[in-house]
Amino acid sequence: MKNIILGSCAVAAMSLSFFFEQVPTDKNAKLTAIETASVLPLNLPTAPTITPAINFRDTLYYNYYAQTLGVKLNYSEDKQLLATVADWLGTPYRSGAASKKGTDCSGFVTKVYQEVYGIKLTHSSRSMFQSVERIKKSAIKAGDLVFFRRGPGKPIYHVGIYLNNNKFIHSASNGGVMVSSLNQAYYARNYYAAGRVNM
Structure with a gap:
């Protein structure tokens, strides 16, 4: 043998x-x-070195926030954005406020944008809409804003931050900071537009 x-x-x-x-x-x-x-070429080209798109730590990081936020991620989203919005989960709704003790939708968005991107937005969903670049729904990326209104000609009344896979995070009057889907009947019916803040 x-x-x-x-x-x-x-x-x-x-x-x-x-x-x-x-x-x-x-x-x-x-x-x-x-x-x-020899049946093979003598000077074979060297294969390009393929580096993995993300390392093991990144995989753990994205998996953690995907689970925490209940969102399927692309593993390319801004890490600080994910960590920041996750930290706000469960914050109660409070009209006109913008703190971890209570916040409304635009207060939540302004605080996140200030912390993650260093950008000051106005504390009003209508004003925010005036200052963003309109984008198609099919082109929305993590960090873009989604706006809602109750029918044609009605004013914008709500704003949230898009995450991925049709999910967005916002401060809802009936539950505080939470993740919802644009496919839910209420949000699908009242969705108006998406906007990107120029950084």
């Missing part, structure tokens, strides 16, 4: 040496018969 294993290793080594034999660096040097007869 030992001889069979050793014999197999020897055959494998000989086969590999056939394919990986070095080519002379001198262009005028003659190639050996084995090199000339």
Whole structure:
């Protein structure tokens, strides 16, 4: 048995040496018969080094926030955005306020934008809408704002921060800071537009 294993290793080594034999660096040097007869190109291009898009720590980080927020993530979202909004989860609703003791929708958005991006937004969903770049619903990215109104011609009354997979985080009058879906009947019916804050 030992001889069979050793014999197999020897055959494998000989086969590999056939394919990986070095080519002379001198262009005028003659190639050996084995090199000339090789079925593989002598100067194989080196394969590009593929680096993983995210490392193990990032994977853990995104998995944690995907679970915490209940959102399927792309693993490319702003980490500070995810951490900040998650920290606000469960904050009660309070009209006109903007703190962890209580906040309304625009107060929540202004605080998150200040902390994550260093941008001061006005404490009003209508004013925010006037200062954003309108974008198509199909082009929304994490961090963009989503606006709602109760029918055509009605004023904007609510704003939230888009996360991913049709989910957004906002301060709702019936539950405080929470994650909801744009597909929910109420939000699908009242969705008006999405906007991107120029940074």
